[in-house]
Each structure stands twice: as C-alpha cells, then as structure tokens.
Amino acid sequence: MSRRAWWPSPARTDSAVGRKQQRYVSARRPRTRQPAPHRRGLARCVAAAHLAAALAVVAALCHTLEHGLVQPGVAVGFGLVVAVGELVRVRLPDADGGGRTTGLLSGAGALGYALLAAMEQPPGGHGVGQTVAVAVVGSLVGLVPHVALGQAPPPQPAARLALGVGGAALCGGTLLAEGPLGRAAEPGPVLLVCLLALALLTGYADALLAAATAVVGAAGREPGPQRPSLRAELRTRAVLVPSVAVTAVLLAVAVAGAGPWVLPLCCAPLLLVQFVLRRRAPARAAHRRTLASLARAPEVAGCTPPGHARRVADLSRAVGRELGLTGAELTALEYAALTHDVGQLSLTDPVPGGVTAALEPGRQRRIALLGGAVVRQTGVRWRVASAVEGQADPYREQSVTARVVTTVNAYDDLTAGSGTADAAARERALRALRTATGRDHEPRVVEALSRVVSRPAHL
Numbered sequence: 001m002s003r004r005a006w007w008p009s010p011a012r013t014d015s016a017v018g019r020k021q022q023r024y025v026s027a028r029r030p031r032t033r034q035p036a037p038h039r040r041g042l043a044r045c046v047a048a049a050h051l052a053a054a055l056a057v058v059a060a061l062c063h064t065l066e067h068g069l070v071q072p073g074v075a076v077g078f079g080l081v082v083a084v085g086e087l088v089r090v091r092l093p094d095a096d097g098g099g100r101t102t103g104l105l106s107g108a109g110a111l112g113y114a115l116l117a118a119m120e121q122p123p124g125g126h127g128v129g130q131t132v133a134v135a136v137v138g139s140l141v142g143l144v145p146h147v148a149l150g151q152a153p154p155p156q157p158a159a160r161l162a163l164g165v166g167g168a169a170l171c172g173g174t175l176l177a178e179g180p181l182g183r184a185a186e187p188g189p190v191l192l193v194c195l196l197a198l199a200l201l202t203g204y205a206d207a208l209l210a211a212a213t214a215v216v217g218a219a220g221r222e223p224g225p226q227r228p229s230l231r232a233e234l235r236t237r238a239v240l241v242p243s244v245a246v247t248a249v250l251l252a253v254a255v256a257g258a259g260p261w262v263l264p265l266c267c268a269p270l271l272l273v274q275f276v277l278r279r280r281a282p283a284r285a286a287h288r289r290t291l292a293s294l295a296r297a298p299e300v301a302g303c304t305p306p307g308h309a310r311r312v313a314d315l316s317r318a319v320g321r322e323l324g325l326t327g328a329e330l331t332a333l334e335y336a337a338l339t340h341d342v343g344q345l346s347l348t349d350p351v352p353g354g355v356t357a358a359l360e361p362g363r364q365r366r367i368a369l370l371g372g373a374v375v376r377q378t379g380v381r382w383r384v385a386s387a388v389e390g391q392a393d394p395y396r397e398q399s400v401t402a403r404v405v406t407t408v409n410a411y412d413d414l415t416a417g418s419g420t421a422d423a424a425a426r427e428r429a430l431r432a433l434r435t436a437t438g439r440d441h442e443p444r445v446v447e448a449l450s451r452v453v454s455r456p457a458h459l
Helices: 016-032 035-065 072-087 104-119 127-148 154-176 178-184 188-217 230-238 242-258 260-300 307-324 329-340 342-347 361-376 382-392 400-414 424-435 444-455
Strands: 090-093 097-102
Touching: 035 127, 035 154, 035 188, 072 104, 072 127, 072 242, 072 260, 090 178, 097 127, 104 127, 104 154, 104 188, 104 260, 127 154, 154 424, 178 424, 188 230, 242 260, 260 307, 260 329, 260 361, 307 329, 307 382, 307 400, 307 444, 329 382, 329 400, 361 382, 382 400, 400 424, 400 444, 424 444
Parallel strands: none
Antiparallel strands: 090 097
C-alpha cells in the first residue's frame, strides 16, 4: 500500500493518538470532495449562462425560420467561414497533460458577422436572431466530420459562441447602428475603434466564461492542488483574443465595403495560424511523452524512490499556480520537475533515497549540469534545461522555475514521499526549508508551498 494513502498505518491505529487521527482524517475526507462555496457559485453562474445560450439558440432558430434570411449571400458566406473554422479546429495540449480545442477562424467569422450588423446603413439588417442562427448552424455543419470520427468537442464552445455573437450583435445594433454612438461615429476611424472595442470586450467575456467552465469541470476530476485557478485559465485563453477580434473587425469592414467575395482572402492569415498550431501540437505532445519516459529512468535505475518525479511535478505545478505562473511557464516548470533527477544516472553508486542534498556542492553541481545536458538533447525549451542545471546554485542566482523545483524536491525528500498525510512530517519539512532560506530556498516559494500543502483538499 502506498505511503500516500490518507488513512493511518496499522502501527498508528494501535495507539490512542493514532485512533484519534484516524477518526479526524476519516471525518475530513468526505468534506474535501465538496466544492468550496465560491466554486459552487461559479458553477451556478456557468450553468445559468449555458441555459441562457440554449434558450437564445432556440429563439434565434425559430425567428429565422419564420422570417427567412436577410441578405442570404452574406449569411451563407459567413456560415461557411464558421463551418470551415470548426472543421479545422485545433487541439492544443495544456499544462496538465490534457488538451483543449480551439477554433479561431470560426470565432472570428461569427463575431465578424455580428459586427457587420452594426455597420449596416440604414439600420435594420440581419439582426440578432439571424446572427445567432447562422453562427450556430455553421458551427454544427463544421462539427459533422468530428462527430463522425468520434472527436466532437463538448457542447460548451457552441453555447459560448451563441452568447458571444448574440451579445455583440445586440450591443452593436443598440449602440452603433441605431444608437447615439452610431450617429456620432460615421464610417471612419472612430467607428473602427468602436468595433474593435466591442470585439475585444466580447472576446474577453468569452474567455472568462471558458475559464470558468474549465475550472468548474476540473473541480470534480483533480485533487485540490492540481485544480486550475480561474486567473490562470483566463490568462491562457485571453492570449488569442486580440487576433480574433482584429480579424473579426477586418471581416466586417471588408464585407461591408466589397461584399462576401473577400471572405476567403481575409480569412487566409488566421487559417494559416491554425495550420501552424496544428503542426506544433503533435510535437508538444511528443515532448511530453519523451520527458515522462525520461523521468522514470532514475526510478528504474534505483536512483530515486518510485513516483518521486511525478510527485515533485504535480506539487511544483500547484506551487507555480500559487505564485501566479501560467501557460508556458507552468509547462516549463512541469518539464523541469519531471527531469530534475536525470543527472543521477551518472552516479556510480546511487545516493541513498535519491537525496543529493547531503553531497558536497561540487558533486551536486556536476549532477545538475549532466542532467541539464541530457534534457537539452530532447529539444524542449531552453528554460527547462536551465532550471535543471541551476538546482545546485544559490536561489538568488536561479530562475523562478529552478527555485520552485529545488524547494519542492527538498520537501518531498524531507517527507520521504509521504505527501501531507502526516502533519508532523509536513511541519518538520517546512521548518527545515524555512531555516535554509538564507541560501537554498526563496522565502516566497517556501510560503507558497506551505499554503498549498496546508489546504484541506491536500490533506
């Protein structure tokens, strides 16, 4: 049985203290599975947004079927853009080893069609209902091949698409086409700025809803320290918002001035971006598999305890989130944590327990440099190998990635891989780390680690 099990060992249960601890931990365990109050509120908001999206889609389809299409050529053109965007949807691996799909072109096409209504003079063009209907139908048509192959994404992106384009069309029609901003902002730079602001606002609102959906979905799958935070998810998803917003404005302006025939020309740059992302995704997945296999080599050779690299990687990722790292920084941190002990393969005699802290600084430095040299051969980012090489340096000379890996690795060594089930071992390890903050460990990282391992969900 793993020493990380949450119940006490039989030796402990023989004593009164052990029986008390067993009752305490057993009583706490079910409660840790319940979501926190703020997560329950977030889940309700996400459910309400998806319900509103479903109602909006039904109302939009009924309205469009009853009144027919206005400017059918333009509607079909934008619908095809959305369909093509869904067809070439890209799956991107995330920092947790999973993945998420993104359809940049479909989002830009649907948002561009919503902004087009704000530019129509006189007002009274295709309206909110037709905008939502065209976006949803185009999305469903593009997803047919994915459904046939068993690779269909979840329904949440379609719900967000309906909410986003519906809100953009409603705001554009109210404020620009028929509102005071429309009369003040004649076709020109001011109108373009207004359209871009509306597109950015819609994009960031969609990113916020996507981040909230990801956090709520991960709450039931991952233990507390591995759950993504709302801020981290929002940062990851907000990176692509400006490119989508600019493309949407470009589509709306081009079609308003030249007609729907310019849609393929305007979509080419974003389509090229999706093609590049599609080509890079398998390489990133291959890097992750390579490093995961490399991380097991010291364990197979008997240099480190079983599961040590994975524990350090999981806890390092949680501490990185606590420090505000996200996206590529979290990925580099996980890779460095997985491979931080590869240099021990160069030792003639394994270090007892894999604890290299007792070695003289020269040998520690040599092990770190050899590990970094091996990691560089895998072709990952330079910051990963640099973090592995810098483990033996004083923390003031290390990168943030190296500081986190060094501290978490020392914590796992001090707790002998027992996790946080033993409160006394946890406190002794944190006390030892705090006493070494003069040279080896940054106080900020140690305190972040303390907060992570002291949370009820981690006990």
